[in-house]
Amino acid sequence: MASSISGLSSSLNPLKSSHPTPSQFPLTKHSISFRSQTHSSKAQSVAREVPASLSKVNVLKSSDLGLEKDPKALWKRYVDWLYQHKELGLFLDVSRVGFTDEFFEEMEPRFQSAFKAMEELDKGAIANPDEGRMVGHYWLRNPKLAPNSFLRLQIENTLEAVCKFAEEVVGGKIKPPTGPEGRFTQILSVGIGGSALGPQFVAEALAPDNPPLKIRFIDNTDPAGIDHQIAQLGSELASTLVIVVSKSGGTPETRNGLLEVQKAFREAGLDFSKQGVAITQENSLLDNTARIEGWLARFPMFDWVGGRTSEMSAVGLLAAALQGIDIKEMLAGAALMDDANRTTVVKNNPAALLALCWYWASDGVGSKDMVVLPYKDSLLLFSRYLQQLVMESLGKEFDLDGNRVNQGLTVYGNKGSTDQHAYIQQLRDGVHNFFVTFIEVLRDRPPGHDWELEPGVTCGDYLFGMLQGTRSALYANGRESITVTVQEVTPRSVGALVALYERAVGIYASLVNVNAYHQPGVEAGKKAAGEVLALQKRVLQVLNEASCKEPVEPLTLEEVADRCHCSDDIEMIHKIIAHMSANDRVLIAEGSCGSPRSIKVFLGECNVDDLYT
Numbered sequence: 001m002a003s004s005i006s007g008l009s010s011s012l013n014p015l016k017s018s019h020p021t022p023s024q025f026p027l028t029k030h031s032i033s034f035r036s037q038t039h040s041s042k043a044q045s046v047a048r049e050v051p052a053s054l055s056k057v058n059v060l061k062s063s064d065l066g067l068e069k070d071p072k073a074l075w076k077r078y079v080d081w082l083y084q085h086k087e088l089g090l091f092l093d094v095s096r097v098g099f100t101d102e103f104f105e106e107m108e109p110r111f112q113s114a115f116k117a118m119e120e121l122d123k124g125a126i127a128n129p130d131e132g133r134m135v136g137h138y139w140l141r142n143p144k145l146a147p148n149s150f151l152r153l154q155i156e157n158t159l160e161a162v163c164k165f166a167e168e169v170v171g172g173k174i175k176p177p178t179g180p181e182g183r184f185t186q187i188l189s190v191g192i193g194g195s196a197l198g199p200q201f202v203a204e205a206l207a208p209d210n211p212p213l214k215i216r217f218i219d220n221t222d223p224a225g226i227d228h229q230i231a232q233l234g235s236e237l238a239s240t241l242v243i244v245v246s247k248s249g250g251t252p253e254t255r256n257g258l259l260e261v262q263k264a265f266r267e268a269g270l271d272f273s274k275q276g277v278a279i280t281q282e283n284s285l286l287d288n289t290a291r292i293e294g295w296l297a298r299f300p301m302f303d304w305v306g307g308r309t310s311e312m313s314a315v316g317l318l319a320a321a322l323q324g325i326d327i328k329e330m331l332a333g334a335a336l337m338d339d340a341n342r343t344t345v346v347k348n349n350p351a352a353l354l355a356l357c358w359y360w361a362s363d364g365v366g367s368k369d370m371v372v373l374p375y376k377d378s379l380l381l382f383s384r385y386l387q388q389l390v391m392e393s394l395g396k397e398f399d400l401d402g403n404r405v406n407q408g409l410t411v412y413g414n415k416g417s418t419d420q421h422a423y424i425q426q427l428r429d430g431v432h433n434f435f436v437t438f439i440e441v442l443r444d445r446p447p448g449h450d451w452e453l454e455p456g457v458t459c460g461d462y463l464f465g466m467l468q469g470t471r472s473a474l475y476a477n478g479r480e481s482i483t484v485t486v487q488e489v490t491p492r493s494v495g496a497l498v499a500l501y502e503r504a505v506g507i508y509a510s511l512v513n514v515n516a517y518h519q520p521g522v523e524a525g526k527k528a529a530g531e532v533l534a535l536q537k538r539v540l541q542v543l544n545e546a547s548c549k550e551p552v553e554p555l556t557l558e559e560v561a562d563r564c565h566c567s568d569d570i571e572m573i574h575k576i577i578a579h580m581s582a583n584d585r586v587l588i589a590e591g592s593c594g595s596p597r598s599i600k601v602f603l604g605e606c607n608v609d610d611l612y613t
């Protein structure tokens with residue numbers, strides 16, 4: 001690749017020779033007001049130091065350079081910057097992101113520091129300092145890189161065990177005790193967050209039309225959602241392999257899902273332990289439960305693999321292998337991508353190029369959102385998967401030096417061209433608070449099935465046209481975009497995409513100096529939920545005491561709050577009572593929900609035993 005930064009000759013690129021003056025390259029009114037808005041809000045909220053030169057250079061955008069009006073210059077920029085991974089057949093086009101030569105040069109030393117940090121991480125440094133953990137998801141696809149032979153063997157043995165188990169289940173050697181077909185036909189995967197999103201994305205992207213085992217997910221503590229999954233299984237519950245996935249082994253939603261499924265098994269007269277599989281850290285609550293109850297199998301999660309980067313561990317691989325997906329190809333694709341992402345030449349490093357674009361487009365502070373638009377139905381869940389990977393990794397209050405930075409990068413998107421008929425109107429014409437990543441898949445459908453639905457044009461040509469049209473239309477209006485192109489959606493290309501974004505997140509986190517591998521903010525919501533449930537128990541106790549009196553003593557919300565000794569929580573008590581009374585609990589509430597002061601509440605039956613517990 002040429003070493004020119006923007007790829008523009010000096011005659012075409014004014015930045016090569018000198019900084020443009022405002023009169024040479026007038027900013028549009030729109031871009032002036034947007035820019036000043038962003039920078040002033042940034043100044044108020046971000047304590048992080050942005051090198052003055054960077055923010056200055058950053059004021060210039062591709063639209064300011066008039067690139068979209070100069071097809072030759074744009075073509076040159078496209079050619080000069082086009083990244084190609086030959087073996088993977090993957091391209092990365094960053095030409096529609098308008099970073100300048102100066103910006104690129106300013107960023108270079110910071111990239112070199114990021115590469116150093118990634119190198120240390122690869123070697124087993126404690127890259128997650130808050131939790132004192134190594135970060136080793138890259139070793140999963142190249143165990144030779146693991147820092148010691150113990151870890152290498154753990155990875156290799158687990159992979160071997162996953163392959164063997166999947167082969168025996170698919171081949172019918174491991175079978176359920178009962179079940180109409182005498183073999184496992186369904187997977188019910190119970191898990192949440194990183195223990196669900198990767199397997200969901202990969203199932204949608206890669207499962208064949210008629211997989212050996214079909215997969216469904218319970219990824220929430222929504223009783224109706226759980227009932228729906230179990231009802232859909234019907235009599236096939238008897239031939240369902242239940243995979244319970246939780247790194248910590250103590251996530252409440254996953255535990256609840258397990259308890260609900262076990263109840264369904266009991267009610268169907270089935271022995272859960274003969275159909276249950278656990279994927280979790282050794283000696284976690286889940287691991288101990290599975291061991292004591294003698295479940296069919298257990299696979300390890302490693303301390304040094306985070307949930308959101310666990311797709312290439314047993315978490316992602318077991319489910320994939322059971323659906324007939326070639327997991328060795330997924331691993332090979334990821335390993336090839338990882339190798340490419342280790343080069344220290346930014347221009348030849350696809351993950352670094354992504355990180356560069358993210359930094360430029362969002363001013364290194366998340367001032368713009370990342371809209372991910374795969375033009376392929378099977379990649380629908382990619383943006384959802386990336387949402388956790390990117391936002392849980394980068395969305396941090398403090399940087400590594402303890403400064404309050406409130407970092408992050410918002411990710412959303414579904415798929416093209418469908419989204420063109422939903423919100424792309426706003427992207428083209430409305431508030432300019434985003435940049436787009438198009439994911440393009442060159443192969444429309446398997447060979448031999450294509451036909452022309454009008455002379456010279458196939459259905460896939462339309463999809464192609466929609467992508468290219470949207471990319472051009474957005475760019476013409478100053479909206480930046482990245483395009484990632486793969487030949488086909490295969491285990492190899494999906495593995496490569498996962499690896500590309502994992503590394504881009506790691507590099508970007510280094511650039512903005514945050515710990516990408518912890519999630520302290522998640523605890524706050526969990527803790528608050530625990531407090532709500534504890535309050536509910538106290539409310540029930542107070543109501544029980546009042547309802548055991550003769551005559552029964554209905555209580556106002558104020559009285560309940562007083563007796564719980566938490567008058568500050570009266571609003572929450574109102575919500576607890578409204579929720580319980582909507583759910584056929586023994587609780588009876590009189591009065592109008594709309595005027596909480598009118599409510600009086602008591603229990604339909606008094607439990608004398610509970611008075612003394």
Ligand SMILES: O=P(O)(O)OC[C@H]1O[C@H](O)[C@H](O)[C@@H](O)[C@@H]1O
Nearest residue numbers: 193194195246247248251307522
């Ligand atoms: O796999 P588990 O331990 O059950 O965790 C499931 C999820 O829990 C939390 O929400 C974490 O923030 C996620 O990163 C994690 O993936």
